[in-house]
Amino acid sequence: MTNEFVKVANHEASGFTKEEQGRWTESYEFVFVADPQPGLIHQYDGGDGSLWDEEVKNIQEAALAINKMQPKPKFLVIGGDILNAFPGTPYRSEQLRDLRVAFSQLNTSIPIFAVSGNHDLGQKPTLETMEMYRRDFGDEYYTFWYGGIFYIVINTQCIISPDGTENLYETQKAWLEEQLKIALSSSCKHVVLFMHIPLFVKNPEEEDTGYAIPMKHRFKLMEQFADAGIEKVFSGHYHRNAGGFWTRTNPDGSLSKVEVVASSSIGKQIGNQGDKAGIRIVKVSENEITHHYYAIRDIP
Numbered sequence: 001m002t003n004e005f006v007k008v009a010n011h012e013a014s015g016f017t018k019e020e021q022g023r024w025t026e027s028y029e030f031v032f033v034a035d036p037q038p039g040l041i042h043q044y045d046g047g048d049g050s051l052w053d054e055e056v057k058n059i060q061e062a063a064l065a066i067n068k069m070q071p072k073p074k075f076l077v078i079g080g081d082i083l084n085a086f087p088g089t090p091y092r093s094e095q096l097r098d099l100r101v102a103f104s105q106l107n108t109s110i111p112i113f114a115v116s117g118n119h120d121l122g123q124k125p126t127l128e129t130m131e132m133y134r135r136d137f138g139d140e141y142y143t144f145w146y147g148g149i150f151y152i153v154i155n156t157q158c159i160i161s162p163d164g165t166e167n168l169y170e171t172q173k174a175w176l177e178e179q180l181k182i183a184l185s186s187s188c189k190h191v192v193l194f195m196h197i198p199l200f201v202k203n204p205e206e207e208d209t210g211y212a213i214p215m216k217h218r219f220k221l222m223e224q225f226a227d228a229g230i231e232k233v234f235s236g237h238y239h240r241n242a243g244g245f246w247t248r249t250n251p252d253g254s255l256s257k258v259e260v261v262a263s264s265s266i267g268k269q270i271g272n273q274g275d276k277a278g279i280r281i282v283k284v285s286e287n288e289i290t291h292h293y294y295a296i297r298d299i300p
């Protein structure tokens with residue numbers, strides 16, 4: 001038996017509902033990988049994106065190292081730009097095939113959750129490209145529970161580029177509000193959110209760069225996340241490690257703090273800050289969530 005992505009329908013991950021996974025038992029770890037994007041390295045080297053040996057090798061090496069981790073991580077999340085070829089363009093299905101094979105080497109006890117990225121949905125998603133994504137991966141915004149922690153996955157492309165998908169932006173927005181109410185009213189230990197495009201890359205006040213959620217949405221989302229008690233938001237898209245904290249003093253004097261984590265790619269590194277292709281290991285304990293990025297050959 002080989003590993004496959006978790007099935008998602010009706011905006012819930014099958015096997016990971018509150019009934020099945022809503023109860024806290026013990027601390028655990030999970031793995032976050034961003035932007036596998038097979039073909040991007042070839043494109044940066046001047047090619048047409050038709051070769052992806054290096055990305056596949058990275059995933060295979062990481063999968064083998066993750067399988068040896070002690071304790072074994074409970075699940076793995078791919079934070080978007082799972083593929084490089086946009087929907088309906090050459091090499092898409094071949095990339096998907098090879099990527100599935102590479103991730104299938106992960107031990108079957110480690111479920112794989114998908115987050116949609118701009119390359120997966122299209123820069124300007126349409127009903128057609130959304131349908132293509134959903135055929136391959138299922139719903140692109142959904143929730144899952146694991147060991148008493150509530151996880152929310154959202155589609156950032158319909159926030160950045162809402163035209164062309166009818167009212168998907170509004171539908172997700174209403175759904176997200178519902179999930180944030182659930183987050184607040186449930187007795188979960190933590191709430192964690194995954195979104196491909198980070199809220200910001202260096203500081204919450206930064207101007208719009210194309211690498212982060214535009215300001216017109218950013219502050220509203222951070223307020224909403226803080227209201228719901230979300231502590232960590234994991235993203236990719238930036239192809240280098242970045243992020244920071246957004247804090248707010250509440251009327252009662254308490255502090256709300258949301259950490260935005262932009263995690264580097266398991267494939268192509270962009271910029272020259274010296275990150276290496278790798279994975280992020282997230283430790284979840286009763287009182288806190290901590291995380292650390294490891295280059296593939298340094299995976300503990």
Ligand SMILES: [Fe+2]
Pocket residue numbers: 080081117118119196236237238
């Ligand atoms: Fe991206």
